[in-house]
Amino acid sequence: MSLVIRFKNFLDETGNIARFTGRFFSVGIKPRYEHKEFFNQCYIIGYRSLPLVGLTAFIMGLVLTMQLRPSLVDYGVESQLPVMVGLAIVREIGPVITALIFAGKIGSSIGAELGSMKVTEQIDAMTVSGIKPFKYLVATRVLATTLMLPLLTILGDAISLFGAYLGVNIRSVTSFDLFFLQVFKSLDFSDVLPAITKTLFFGFAVGIVGCYKGFNSTKGTQGVGISANSAVVLSSVLIFIIDLLAVQITELLGLN
């Protein structure tokens, strides 16, 4: 494949995803809503991801604290460790790590699930039986990921900060009150709101990419694997691109 063809394919793919997204906004948002399936997906996507997100967030908070500590000690500002860790977790580490874990777990499962449904012609069967597959399968999942990822991020941040508190207490002693006060004294709405807003986009990106890859899966069982894999890869890359855009936009708005 020459570079031109690859570039054309890339553009084709991008266009298809854009169309798919447009279809979500045109079809998915209109009634009637599939409440039951939406809550079911929320349970699967949100609640079932919490242990994994919680574990990674806890470890991340603890490790980040212990890694930052020596350089802060070098500068003699060890007391500012909670401030630094708190800001890092709330502004960047929490949302991105949570979104990446989320992409790994949910993006792949959505891609594989929808892909196998597509391959086994279940989606076609749904169309025949009068259920709109896009509404039932895609809209519910995308909405669920979009709304669940911010919640997971907030919970993950909390667990991460607790891990950071333990991390501070490994080498020195800080009361929980002081740690809490220090973290929240440094935090402002300009730290929290952009961070939570961008997780909405992360969640949306994970959901839409997973659904698109699954929905357009081909070539039998092999295609299911490919669509699951590419869903994770693409959504992870998109998370970083959105993160980059988010930081630029907050900078432009003067919220940084």
Next chain:
Amino acid sequence: MGNQKVNNIKLGAFVLSGLVLMIFAFFIIGRNNNIFGNDFKLKVRFSNLNGLTKGNNVLFSGLQAGTVKEIELINDSTIEVTMQINSKVKSFINKNAVAAVGTEGLMGNKVVNISPVKGMSQKVAEGDLLQAKNMANMDEIIEKLAQTNNNVASISEVLKGTVLRIDSSAILKLINDESIGISLKSSLENIYKMTSNANKMTIGLNHLVNDIKKGKGTAGLLLTDTLVAGTLKDAVVQIRAASVNANSMTLQLNKMVKDLSHDLSNGKGPINTLLKDSLMAKNISFTMENLQKGTDGFNQNMEALKHNFLFRGYFRKLERQKKEQQAELLKATQQR
């Protein structure tokens, strides 16, 4: 559908906990920023903010009391800072309180420090303008410090020279010399002995003086005896009379000498003849020679007479009388 319901409950708990955490965080941050607080505002005008910005903390006696709400440039040398003050703290701030721009720690954020001033005053009201105290900023301090440093450097340079000179001076050698110390010690000991002796001496003198006062001893007698004093007085009177006599005598002598000298110079009287007549002097000298010769011859005759047996007895008798006279004289002196 039991399983579905359990799942929904779990989901509800999950969503609720997330939302509660989010609202809690927002509330804490909002409280830190005084968003939900009351709208009590105080103002202060500074000439220099040193980098104070909107949202910086306001401390009252070091206690978190609010935040900087607004900063407005009024003219080229006045900046008005509007501060939002906590409801808990506002009732403690007096109208005469002083506000100053400070720094959290050495390099931290800027803060507005409101400090109370002694003395009675009313409590602040909404929108009151507090007095501003302009603090020295870091640059000024560093500038001052640089001057001080220069001064210290020059002083230390001078001090160095002085110390070097002292180090090489003789006084230090003297101080370092151990023998001097030892001799100093011994001389000090001597001084100590001396002073103790002097002490003893003064005590003795004291006794002596006391004795004299009481009239003991010769000196005492001498000083205290009134009879002696009377005699002394008489003696002095007599001495005075004698001196008066002596005076008159010397006057007379003087007169006599004058007369004599007058006679001498005028060539009158026998003395003049005696002194001035050279012929007579020759004669006299001649006569004297003859006399000497005559006495020599007489001497020889007398010696011859002594040895003559007729006169020997008489001369012996003379000698014996002379010896007895001497012995008596000796006896008299010994008895005295």
